[in-house]
Amino acid sequence: MASLLWGGDAGAAESERLNSHFSNLNHPRKNLLGIRSTTVRNIGELDLAANSLLNKLIRQSLVESSHHVEVLQKDPSSPLYSVKTFEELRLKEDLLKGIYAMGFNRPSKIQEMALPMMLAHPPQNLIAQSQSGTGKTAAFVLAMLSRVNALELFPQCLCLAPTYELALQTGRVVEQMGKFCVDVQVMYAIRGNRILRGTDITKQIVIGTPGTVLDWCFKRKLIDLTKIRVFVLDEADVMIDTQGFSDHSIRIQRALPPECQMLLFSATFEDSVWRFAERIIPDPNVIKLRKEELTLNNIWQYYMLCEHRKDKYQALCNIYGSITIGQAIIFCQTRRNAKWLTVEMIQDGHQVSLLSGELTVEQRASIIQRFRDGKEKVLITTNVCARGIDVKQVTIVVNFDLPVKQGEEPDYETYLHRIGRTGRFGKKGLAFNMIEVDKLPLLMKIQDHFNSSIKQLNAEDMDEIEKIDY
Numbered sequence: 001m002a003s004l005l006w007g008g009d010a011g012a013a014e015s016e017r018l019n020s021h022f023s024n025l026n027h028p029r030k031n032l033l034g035i036r037s038t039t040v041r042n043i044g045e046l047d048l049a050a051n052s053l054l055n056k057l058i059r060q061s062l063v064e065s066s067h068h069v070e071v072l073q074k075d076p077s078s079p080l081y082s083v084k085t086f087e088e089l090r091l092k093e094d095l096l097k098g099i100y101a102m103g104f105n106r107p108s109k110i111q112e113m114a115l116p117m118m119l120a121h122p123p124q125n126l127i128a129q130s131q132s133g134t135g136k137t138a139a140f141v142l143a144m145l146s147r148v149n150a151l152e153l154f155p156q157c158l159c160l161a162p163t164y165e166l167a168l169q170t171g172r173v174v175e176q177m178g179k180f181c182v183d184v185q186v187m188y189a190i191r192g193n194r195i196l197r198g199t200d201i202t203k204q205i206v207i208g209t210p211g212t213v214l215d216w217c218f219k220r221k222l223i224d225l226t227k228i229r230v231f232v233l234d235e236a237d238v239m240i241d242t243q244g245f246s247d248h249s250i251r252i253q254r255a256l257p258p259e260c261q262m263l264l265f266s267a268t269f270e271d272s273v274w275r276f277a278e279r280i281i282p283d284p285n286v287i288k289l290r291k292e293e294l295t296l297n298n299i300w301q302y303y304m305l306c307e308h309r310k311d312k313y314q315a316l317c318n319i320y321g322s323i324t325i326g327q328a329i330i331f332c333q334t335r336r337n338a339k340w341l342t343v344e345m346i347q348d349g350h351q352v353s354l355l356s357g358e359l360t361v362e363q364r365a366s367i368i369q370r371f372r373d374g375k376e377k378v379l380i381t382t383n384v385c386a387r388g389i390d391v392k393q394v395t396i397v398v399n400f401d402l403p404v405k406q407g408e409e410p411d412y413e414t415y416l417h418r419i420g421r422t423g424r425f426g427k428k429g430l431a432f433n434m435i436e437v438d439k440l441p442l443l444m445k446i447q448d449h450f451n452s453s454i455k456q457l458n459a460e461d462m463d464e465i466e467k468i469d470y
């Protein structure tokens with residue numbers, strides 16, 4: 001299919017070239033983008049774009065939510081449509097074939113509401129927020145593919161993504177879903193994709209990063225923005241996190257024709273994202289899917305008092321010796337601690353892997369994938385590296401170090417994220433906290449904060465540990 005979308009053999013070669021460029025980009029030294037898109041550089045700083053890409057790479061299916069979708073219509077008096085099947089959308093046959101070929105049987109929760117609005121006549125603008133993995137990308141790709149006119153050979157749909165790699169991921173979804181729409185082609189407006197001066201872009205869908213798109217539109221005049229009929233701003237929360245991207249996006253949006261359909265997507269909706277969304281999308285409908293709340297109700301929490309790092313390690317070994325552990329994830333506060341622990345455990349014959357911020361996104365994705373496949377039993381990581389990554393199938397979490405904020409206050413949110421589960425799945429979990437004596441007050445604060453009991457275990461008392469029934 002790629003060759004069709006890319007326009008015959010030349011297109012296939014182009015795809016190949018960009019793909020090899022893509023893998024080069026995952027090597028930090030070869031990062032041609034010059035932005036922090038592939039590695040977490042600073043402890044404490046969360047790389048939203050890298051996390052978003054990681055989650056996409058490791059996700060195998062839709063994340064369904066039990067929360068209902070909130071809809072705010074531009075015109076509250078117009079009837080609200082939702083669809084339970086893709087057939088109801090009266091899509092082009094080739095597009096429907098593409099959707100089924102991807103294994104989609106029915107619209108996801110957000111798609112039920114968003115698709116009728118996105119495909120309505122006249123086109124409607126939309127701001128949509130729902131957690132990562134709920135089907136947003138698939139929804140706007142479907143909207144773009146259903147609105148292009150394959151016979152018109154110029155850019156008609158423009159999608160902005162925060163990084164090169166995320167743009168390529170979206171392009172892959174266009175290629176998959178558009179598998180049978182043989183005359184529709186996609187083009188990447190990303191740095192490194194050089195277009196000769198005076199070349200006419202004949203591809204109907206352009207996906208790119210704001211800087212390069214701006215350059216192609218205003219400086220190099222490769223794209224005529226007045227001919228764009230669908231404008232998508234994906235991952236708005238990540239976008240506004242990157243300096244300059246909000247302004248670039250707004251400049252591009254200002255040059256679009258008034259009849260152009262404008263769509264904005266975000267996984268989160270802090271005030272800053274909302275303000276940006278309102279600035280850039282005129283007269284929007286708004287769809288929100290609330291995130292599932294995490295709870296500690298079904299988690300058995302324990303702590304073990306330890307004197308120093310070696311002691312904590314011994315306590316960990318005792319747990320290992322006493323209960324059958326399926327898969328565990330162990331959190332350390334620093335990379336140094338994480339590395340030290342990994343070496344100790346490997347020397348003692350455990351199968352562990354270390355997820356560290358120094359690794360490239362692809363390396364991290366492969367480690368998580370191996371862990372998910374059960375190839376390693378234990379994943380050791382730092383919080384910065386694992387935050388936002390979905391490894392919730394694990395039943396045992398060990399806080400080798402408690403999560404703290406600057407000023408030595410407990411980091412409650414991180415504690416909850418590490419060990420909390422959504423109530424819906426009702427799975428039981430087990431959490432062990434290795435506590436140095438001087439850190440005990442922090443643990444007590446966590447206990448009070450969540451109003452949930454964290455029981456003390458004697459690290460030496462194997463019988464007591466063995467009694468844990470979860």
Ligand SMILES: Nc1ncnc2c1ncn2[C@@H]1O[C@H](COP(=O)(O)OP(=O)(O)OP(=O)(O)O)[C@@H](O)[C@H]1O
Pocket residue numbers: 052055056059060061062063103104105106107108111130131132133134135136137138139267
């Ligand atoms: N209707 C559907 N039925 C089955 N699978 C689906 C459906 N829609 C999307 N998916 C699949 O679910 C996964 C998540 O979808 P998608 O990437 O569109 O979510 P997203 O909300 O855009 O996530 P992110 O915020 O990370 O970009 C993908 O593997 C996608 O192929």
